[in-house]
Amino acid sequence: METPGNSPPSERQNVNEPSAAGTPPGAREAEARPEPLAGGTLVLGTLALSLATFMNVLDTSIANVSIPSIAGDLGVGSSEGTWVITSFGVANAIAVPLTGFLAQRFGSVRIFLGSITLFTLFSFLCGHAPSLQVLILFRVLQGASAGPMIPLSQTLLLSSYPRERSGMALAMWSMTTLVAPITGPLMGGWITDNISWPWIFYINVPVGVTCALVTLAIYRNRETPTRKLPIDWVGLGLLVIWVGSLQIMLDKGQELDWFGSNVIITLAVAAFVGFVLFLIWELTGTHPVVDLSLFRRRNFAIGTLMMGLSYAMFFGSLVLLPLWLQEFVGYTATQAGEVMAWVGLFALTLSPLVGRYLDRIDTRLLTTCSFSVFMVVFWMRSHFTSDSGYWDYAMPTVVQGIASSMFFIPLFSIVLGGLPQHRIAAATGLSNFARITAGSFGTSIYTTWWTDRAIQHHARLVDHLGYGNPIVDAVLGQVQALGASREQALAVLDRMVRQQAYTISVDDMFYISAALFCVLIAMVWLVRPTRAEGGTTGAAAGH
Numbered sequence: 236m237e238t239p240g241n242s243p244p245s246e247r248q249n250v251n252e253p254s255a256a257g258t259p260p261g262a263r264e265a266e267a268r269p270e271p272l273a274g275g276t277l278v279l280g281t282l283a284l285s286l287a288t289f290m291n292v293l294d295t296s297i298a299n300v301s302i303p304s305i306a307g308d309l310g311v312g313s314s315e316g317t318w319v320i321t322s323f324g325v326a327n328a329i330a331v332p333l334t335g336f337l338a339q340r341f342g343s344v345r346i347f348l349g350s351i352t353l354f355t356l357f358s359f360l361c362g363h364a365p366s367l368q369v370l371i372l373f374r375v376l377q378g379a380s381a382g383p384m385i386p387l388s389q390t391l392l393l394s395s396y397p398r399e400r401s402g403m404a405l406a407m408w409s410m411t412t413l414v415a416p417i418t419g420p421l422m423g424g425w426i427t428d429n430i431s432w433p434w435i436f437y438i439n440v441p442v443g444v445t446c447a448l449v450t451l452a453i454y455r456n457r458e459t460p461t462r463k464l465p466i467d468w469v470g471l472g473l474l475v476i477w478v479g480s481l482q483i484m485l486d487k488g489q490e491l492d493w494f495g496s497n498v499i500i501t502l503a504v505a506a507f508v509g510f511v512l513f514l515i516w517e518l519t520g521t522h523p524v525v526d527l528s529l530f531r532r533r534n535f536a537i538g539t540l541m542m543g544l545s546y547a548m549f550f551g552s553l554v555l556l557p558l559w560l561q562e563f564v565g566y567t568a569t570q571a572g573e574v575m576a577w578v579g580l581f582a583l584t585l586s587p588l589v590g591r592y593l594d595r596i597d598t599r600l601l602t603t604c605s606f607s608v609f610m611v612v613f614w615m616r617s618h619f620t621s622d623s624g625y626w627d628y629a630m631p632t633v634v635q636g637i638a639s640s641m642f643f644i645p646l647f648s649i650v651l652g653g654l655p656q657h658r659i660a661a662a663t664g665l666s667n668f669a670r671i672t673a674g675s676f677g678t679s680i681y682t683t684w685w686t687d688r689a690i691q692h693h694a695r696l697v698d699h700l701g702y703g704n705p706i707v708d709a710v711l712g713q714v715q716a717l718g719a720s721r722e723q724a725l726a727v728l729d730r731m732v733r734q735q736a737y738t739i740s741v742d743d744m745f746y747i748s749a750a751l752f753c754v755l756i757a758m759v760w761l762v763r764p765t766r767a768e769g770g771t772t773g774a775a776a777g778h
Contacts, residue, residue: 269457272395276453280395281407283449284388287351289411290442291384294358294377295324295674296419296553297435301427301568303561308432309367317486317682320554322371323378324675325482329475330382332525332668335661336464337383338390343459347387348447353380355443362433386663389647391454393659399594406590409643414579420557421576424568467524470517474524477509478672485679489686525668526661529654534762535662538650541755543669545606545642547677548748552613555681559741560628563734564621574628581636589644598645598652599759605645606756608638613749617742621734649762685740693736700732 272280298305298319306316337346357377364370389408396404426434484502491499517523530536557571566574589601615631650666651659700707707728714724 269394271397272453277395279449280453281392281404283446283453284392284395285407285411286442287347287446287450288385288388288408289415290439290446291354291381292411292415293419293422294381294436294439295320295327295550295671296415297423298323298419301423301432301435304427304432304568305370306367309370311367315367318367318371319374320678321482321486321675322374324671324678325479326375326378327381328378328668328672328675329478330379331386331671332474332664333471334383334386334664334667335526335658336467336522336524338387338459339462340464342461343387343390344450344454344457346383347391347454348450350380350382350384350387351443351447351450354384355440355447358436358439358443362436383664386667389663390659391457394457403587403590405593405644405647406586409590409647410583410586414582418576418579420553421569421572424557424570424572428567428569464522467517467520467522470513470520470524473509473513473516477506477513480506480509482675482679485676485683489683525665526658527665529658529662529665532653534649534652535654535666537758537762538646539666539669541602541758542646542650542666543673544751545609545646545755546670547673547680548613548751549609549642549677550674551677551681552616552745552748554678555685555741555744556616556628558682559685559737563737564628574625575632577629577632578636578639580633582639583636585637585640586644589641593644593648597764598648599762599764601641601645602649602759603756605638605641606752606759608634608641610749610752610756612638613745613752617746617749619738619742619745621738681744685737685744688743689733689737689740692739693732696732696736 271277302316302319305319309316334346354377357373357380361370361373361377364373389405392404392408393401422438423435426432426438480502484499484506487502488499493499494503514527517525517527530539553575557566557568557575560566560571560574561568593601612631612635615634619628647666651662654662711721711724711728714727715721719727
């Protein structure tokens with residue numbers, strides 16, 4: 236496991252160099268670390284930070300099942316309505332890697348409080364949006380303001396606990412990031428069906444205000460050291476260009492016929508050129524907005540890659556499954572949310588146990604177990620049919636709770652293991668950037684491939700069920716016997732074929748995901764062991 240003492244000499248912004256007075260780096264870092272919280276203050280601090288994270292992550296998925304209602308009320312199509320999801324994700328992803336820079340310049344507590352305050356304000360404005368364009372604008376601002384919230388909640392939470400209890404701190408934090416994406420569809424579906432969609436944004440207001448007040452009361456005297464650094468405007472601009480171009484390309488590719496469209500070609504070129512220039516600039520700049528030198532550490536690089544790929548499949552399925560259930564199985568938004576909510580059964584009960592014993596188990600074993608269960612879950616889902624029952628759809632989600640309980644905690648321990656205190660904010664920001672960006676990309680890729688493969692399956696089914704086929708004649712005869720015209724009967728038949736085509740396609744997506752998790756299992760064993768030494772977890776070792 237890498238330690239601060241063997242960090243590459245080329246790493247920038249090294250505040251661990253001895254001072255002129257000869258103060259040892261380790262002593263300076265220990266002095267900078269505040270005393271752990273205790274008693275009721277620790278409980279309240281943990282709740283405030285966890286609720287803020289929960290509120291943030293909730294907004295990445297709460298609108299998933301509400302898109303048809305939002306699109307209908309605002310007079311647009313469902314395809315345009317998906318921008319409500321992706322606009323938040325893109326803005327959030329772009330803002331996340333700025334966390335390290337902002338925390339060093341202004342202080343972690345100030346930035347965290349500002350993030351909560353602005354997020355709450357823009358949540359309220361989202362509920363008041365009179366049109367889709369205005370709603371997307373406020374979603375962009377909401378996502379951007381939320382960017383530093385997750386990594387800084389992680390940083391502040393770890394600083395609140397003694398080193399030997401860092402595993403439990405990560406467990407408490409990860410429970411919110413696990414449960415929120417599942418609670419989102421359930422809560423969003425119930426609110427949409429029983430109240431109205433603006434309330435999926437209004438519910439953030441009381442939570443945000445409470446979290447801000449509690450955080451201010453507990454952490455105002457625990458501000459982190461600050462340094463005045465120049466703003467890397469070029470790096471920030473290139474980041475916006477390549478991430479934004481790539482996300483729009485993925486979202487609009489199918490609608491515009493992919494590379495048959497000049498718009499898609501332009502976006503692809505902008506994304507590629509922007510990404511290359513971004514890498515060059517950030518790796519050679521004096522004060523980069525994103526510290527890419529972190530990828531020189533094997534565990535950080537491989538851990539971040541595994542987190543991004545696994546979360547892309549995890550979050551992509553959170554969007555795809557309820558969408559399919561509503562459009563082709565006939566479930567309401569609430570029913571689709573209920574199917575997804577079963578993950579909390581094991582995720583909530585097992586996560587504290589994982590955190591408690593994290594320092595006794597090789598995190599590679601826990602991650603392997605998590606990925607193995609995910610592989611089984613996606614394999615189970617690859618056998619769905621449109622005639623399956625409720626528990627056929629829900630049981631894989633129940634099993635997924637086991638995988639989820641071992642998902643984030645060991646992965647973050649791998650990613651943060653061995654990092655010095657002053658690099659934690661940048662590392663959490665960059666790793667969460669990879670996770671959130673992968674989630675947005677995963678959503679676009681899942682829905683796009685799902686539709687593309689459904690079109691292919693539809694064509695094959697139509698060829699197989701040509702005129703004169705006894706099944707076709709029987710269906711048409713039964714529908715016409717109910718008083719429908721031949722055109723109406725053909726429309727019913729086409730609906731049945733589309734239902735089967737999209738069901739076969741959704742099975743394909745889950746089967747591919749199961750295969751990819753098999754590949755990730757092998758990747759786990761490329762990282763170095765991060766089991767705790769001396770009573771600290773790998774994540775805490777960097778503190």
